[in-house]
Amino acid sequence: MKLPRVMRSLSARVMLILVLATVFIQAVSFIAVLAVSARQGRAQMYAFMSADVSFVQRFLRSLPADQRATWLQSLDRGYYAFELIQGASSAPRCTHPHATELAESMRARAGSDLAIVALCAVPDQPFLSLPIDSGQTLLVHFSERPLSPPPLSTGFAYLAVLCLAVMLVAWFAVRQTTRPLLHLADAADALGRDLHAPPLAEDGPVEVSRAARAFNAMQRAIQRHVAERTEILAAISHDLKTPLTRLRLRAENHAPPEQRPRFVADIDAMSAMIQDGLDYAESASLREPRQRLNLGPLCEAMAEDMRDAGHDCRCQGQLEASVQAAPRALRRALQNLLDNAVRYGQRARIRLDEDDGQIVIGIEDDGPGIPPDQLERVFDPFLRLEMSRNRETGGSGLGLSIARNLLRAHGGDVRLRNLDGRGLRAEVRLPLATTQPHSTGDNTHDAPSGRP
Template sequence: MKRLTWPASMASQLFAILLLGVIGAAALAFITASLERRQAERHARSQRLSDRVVDLKAVLEAAPEGLRATLLGPGPEAPRLVEGQVPVGTPDPKLTGQLAQRLGGAANVLVSELPGEACRPRPPPAPPAARPLPPWPPDPSGGRPPPPPDCRLIALDLRDGQRVALIFPLGPKAPPADRPPLTPAFLLVLAIAAAILALVVSRLATAPLARLSKVATALGDDLDQPPLQIEGPQEVRQAASAFNAMQIRLKAHVQERTQMLAAITHDLQTPMTRQRLRLEKVGDPELRAQLIADQSAMLDLIRDGLDLARMTGETEPLVELDVDSLLHALCEDAVRAGHDVSVGGETGLTIQTRPQALQRCLSNLLDNALKYAGAADLSASSELGVVIRVSDRGPGIPSDLLEAVFQPFHRVERSRSRRTGGVGLGLTIARTMAERAGGDLQIANRAGGGLEASVRLGARSPTSALGVRNR
């Protein structure tokens, strides 16, 4: 049997709490109203009984003793004079006190609640006819005996000293039509109304959080996006103000870091240039070549680090870009540089993206493939968006390192040595640029050897504002 779990989302939790709360409150209100109605009915019946007893006592005291029994009218709801042994009932002190207050202490009133069967009136004697009479009182249920009436035994002293015992039926209870309807249709309408109310309230309560979550996700792609609007309840306005303040601090931090790295790089240019000139004067050719290679690696590290830092601070608008034109332009540039690069397939698609970021991503992947395989293939296809692939037949990467190579300064020593490789920032920059363009970069080993890098555009969240369409 599957256990019920509490909803995970805030909207679902609010919906469940409000739905159960409204239904519970309605049920409690219905029960409370029913109890109060019953209490009011009992009080009204007791008041009517008190009036009947006072009026009947006055009538009996005015009539001769021999005619008193005949003054009681017939019928199941008329009071009856008890003759002979008085039945024993349960004392009713509340009604006893009420009558004693109205009739005075001389009446010596005593009220008892009789069991149901003792309240039934005796049927009239059957006439000497052969045909039996119908049951008395008449049975409106068509054969089923009616329920015993609710009655009270009231014993009191008349003015002349005679003590009489009277059985007073309390009369019928309130008809069902006068009571609140508790039918399946009523409960269904109540549940639907509560569900609609809970849904509206949960949506109103979680809409600001959803908007804040969307803007916070988009902040990772663009620090220069417009600030949140300060609106809504006080708590929502405070959260929006705090978020906008955080965005301002992040922008200031990134700008400060970029400026610092740019200044460091600029200041290093002069001593590195002087060092290069001095290295050219080294007499040993082999040592000179090694020293120059080390200095070039240092310069590459500085430049790549500066480029990586600048990426988070730069902004680029979204524009329409022809995928096939971009791939052909990259291929032509590589061929002019003497590299073996080919383009396969035509997509006929245009995408809304950041072209400089996407071009930088593909250029890094292309340089990576040419560096380790000597040749590369560019292709694109339409698969829930656009997928651009850069493939090579190089040594590949071990499967357990396919994700680790995206970490800054991580290098695969065996297959991609320092002599032929970079400083370990190429794939890091490529993935960052892919995300900035509105896509995602993944790499995988090819069947038969080699590596395939796939940039999937259109698979990310809507915060990237990426669109794909046919030309």
């Protein structure tokens, strides 16, 4: 179940890289465009202003001196205004770029014979001084800087809209790109649970179809390997049963009476080990048809069977939900866990519950528990803890391995944890059945509510 999360993390990283790179490039381009646009716009603005100011200068010159002041309010342009003073201006020469650039533009239009001086009363408030005649001078005051850059809020709004658009496009592109990887991850998870899971569709882009073909070829190779292993073990088991049966008969008929029970016990142990090995090989995949099972009655029936065999076993909790499962395989997995509970803990308690769309079956005992560092290792094939290696409790070491294989083949799993104080809990989780009975058109059907 980790592969899809890895793919989603990869998608997030690719999406983040695309968004950051695109936003950075767009931000740099936006600043460059603003700079070029401001330079060109400023040149056009100065050309317009120089023509306008030259026109006002010529117009005032054409008027009598006593009428010029009455026209100044009408000539006010808003972002620059006019003022008439007697004589020449005594303000220092201005070095403000807007005033000097406008003066240069006016000189280029009016010719070198026109005396235009850029003056400043305050460095941040430039104005131009244009002579009207020998008695009056026209001052052009700038209330605002021409073509000031746009406010920061405009730039931030642009970047916000850009980020949103890029994120949507990047999300769609990354989703389309990584979707085959997610399908491959889901198929790998399904293969881990069931070797006979449906193969991947071998379509799409060349790289995707090639990966799908390689995955399907790997799945077929694993299926052949497991099938060959199972057939070999089945053949060995079948071939060994006959000589073991003859050995048992000879032990019962010809062995000394005092040695007879030991011979028979050893032969039975060998037969059980051979059968366990065959069961472990077959547990890698489910060959039994699946049915809709109600686990409440099933667990009650198993607890009753354990009590009939002389063991202390109780089933607690009500469970109406059902699962889609192979009855014999699921019963075998739960039976292995119950056998472990009564073997090492003398009693077993089955607790039924639902959690986050899953059925939870807890099998608890009162035994000594398992060291924390061994809770996962006990599922390894043929592994037995030192405390269990004796004639009374020892086994082949395959019971838990078979149980986990069978449960994972159903899409579930089993975990062990020590209880507070004393005891061990084997927690089985199985997915709820998602289809209604008789609705899929296959051969599945409701299993009897009692013992399958």
